[in-house]
Amino acid sequence: MPHFDQRQAHIQAIIAAALQTADPHTAVRHHLHKQGNQITVGSHPFDLANGRLIILSIGKAAVPMALAAVDVVGEAAVSGGGILAKHLPQNTPLPLPAYEGNHPVPGEKSIAATQKLLQTVQNLTENDLVLCLISGGASALFTQPLLPLPIWQELTQALLASGCTIQELNTVRRQFDAVKAGGLARLAAPAQVISLILSDVVGNDLASIGSGPTVASSETLADAKAVLQRYGVSMPDFGHVRTTTQPPTNILDNIIIGSIxxxxxxxxxxxxxxxxxxxxxxxxxxxxxxxxxxxxxxxxxxxxxxxxxxxxxxxxxxxxxxxxxxxxxxxxxxxxxxxxxxxxxxxxxxxxxxxxxxxxxxxxxxxxxxxxxxxxxxxxxxxxxxxxxxxxxxxxxxxxxxxxxxxxxxxxxxxxxxxxxx
Known part of the structure; x- marks a missing residue:
């Protein structure tokens, strides 16, 4: 029978079990496999002999997810990519160029790092694969705002202080950021894009996790306006919004590999x-x-x-x-x-x-x-x-x-x- 004076040990054991199950390294390895020149992501095979593999790892779990992916496929199989995280380890060699961004409010570091990552998906062909490893925090870390940065920061801070949900915050973000709502996939076209996702969003709505860089969204400016009005947040100049585009056709899959x-x-x-x-x-x-x-x-x-x-x-x-x-x-x-x-x-x-x-x-x-x-x-x-x-x-x-x-x-x-x- 558990006793009250043992509660600290009980709490530590329960928390450890929760964290072990959400371990990014283990989660990636469960969904990524390699045999010879072929890798399999989820149920999707890809022949490394026919195309290049680019790995983009973005979010608070970006480092362990990237380490796991490269450990599976081998450094020689990776043609490029990068890591974008809130914090980078001081003494851990990383297999890809790595950058720190700003979180929870996007800043100059996030914008500069995003540009570096986007450069790695230019000039790809339909035979190439962009493997995205997405985790919580990606919305602020990976950003290409369509508003001037000071206005974008002020808007984000106001929403963070308003009590809105992460889903509502990301509804606004998707309208004012070129890399969200499938924007990354569009910029990587015609390469194939597949994402392994560690969910930090209640209900696991794919479009809300990291604001959906590889997930198309049917939301419009009216949805963003509704959120801003609901919480009394001043509206920015709506001339700087993401234009509605067709959903990307190069998205293979978005796979949730871990969740609450x-x-x-x-x-x-x-x-x-x-x-x-x-x-x-x-x-x-x-x-x-x-x-x-x-x-x-x-x-x-x-x-x-x-x-x-x-x-x-x-x-x-x-x-x-x-x-x-x-x-x-x-x-x-x-x-x-x-x-x-x-x-x-x-x-x-x-x-x-x-x-x-x-x-x-x-x-x-x-x-x-x-x-x-x-x-x-x-x-x-x-x-x-x-x-x-x-x-x-x-x-x-x-x-x-x-x-x-x-x-x-x-x-x-x-x-x-x-x-x-x-």
Whole structure:
């Protein structure tokens, strides 16, 4: 029978299981194979003797995905390409030219790196293959804005602060960026294009993951306008929008190789091994982070004895203050306020990329003892300063709440884990 004083070990084991399942290196190797001169991507064969192979790896998991792909096919088989990530390792030799971009707001580094990658898909033929490895963060990292950069940045920042979902944000991005909504595939034509995708979008909508660089979209300017109006965001000059074009005909396939569904199921299985009765409620959780935190606290109070309740998805935060935090920390702090005084329960909010908002940590673990002064905690919550609350508490010798993993090399949304030890 699990005991409350073992919760840190339980939490570490459950998180490790979720991350192992979302490991980009393993996921790529499951979907990419080579025998002789032939590689197979998903179910699609390609003869290296007849054409060139270009590999573009873009997103927070770009480095491990690229390493896995080149490990499978061999460096000699790759004619070109590049890696575009938020962070690059300091002492790891990389098999392709590698660039760092800006995230979550695109900047000069992202634009310059995007140009470098696009140069590698010029002058290709219909016999060539562009293998795209896409993961979360690609929308900001890989960008060719049709608006002046300062306006594009201001628009992105306003939407990020508005509380809109990632799907809504990317609806706007697709109208103002040449490489989104199938734009990369168009620029690579007539070469064949196939993507292996690590999903960071609730519901795995292909057009929303990285804003769909190899996925055509039927959305129009009216859809983007509707999002901006819904959240009261000023509209830019609509003379600079992506013109509607025919869907690219050179896209072979877009294959999801990892998602929150798989990670949440692995986490639930690990909880069962630890002696909990696990139940996965949803992998499509959305909503305002503080409201989700309140909901998690209510679930914890009514949870069956010796149970682990899991929810996967991605919340949003409407910025009201100027503090430091992230959606998982905000969820956890709201949960801690709601759970105050309730014994033998723990709630964990965790970002699978290890980097929650502006905090530099992955999330937090809270119990009924985390908050002793609800008004004080609420003041931090209202200032969007959840990280400072938890850091202050940890620094005071009151136990460990912050979850620090560093960049995990993957990104498949967030997990909320509710453990009841009664």
């Amino acid at each position: 569904q798989q990670s949440a199921q692995a986490a639930a299985a690990q909880a069962e091994k630890l002696g909990f009765h696990a139940r996965l409620l949803t992998t499509k959780l959305e909503g305002e982070a503080r409201e989700v935190g309140q909901f998690a606290a209510a679930l914890a109070k009514d949870a069956p004895p010796q149970s682990a309740t899991l929810l996967g998805g991605e919340t949003t935060v409407t910025l009201r203050g100027g503090g430091v935090g992230g959606r998982n920390l905000e969820t956890a702090l709201a949960a801690a306020i709601g759970l105050a005084g309730w014994p033998n329960r723990a709630i964990i909010g965790f970002a699978t990329d290890g980097d929650d908002g502006t905090s530099g940590v992955a999330g937090a673990t809270v119990t009924g003892q985390t908050v002793s002064d609800k008004q004080d905690a609420l003041a931090y919550l209202n200032n969007n300063d959840s990280y400072t609350f938890f850091a202050r508490r940890d620094g005071g010798g009151n136990g460990r709440t912050l979850i620090q993993t560093g960049p995990t090399g993957t990104n498949v949304n967030d997990l909320i884990i509710i453990l009841n030890y009664t």
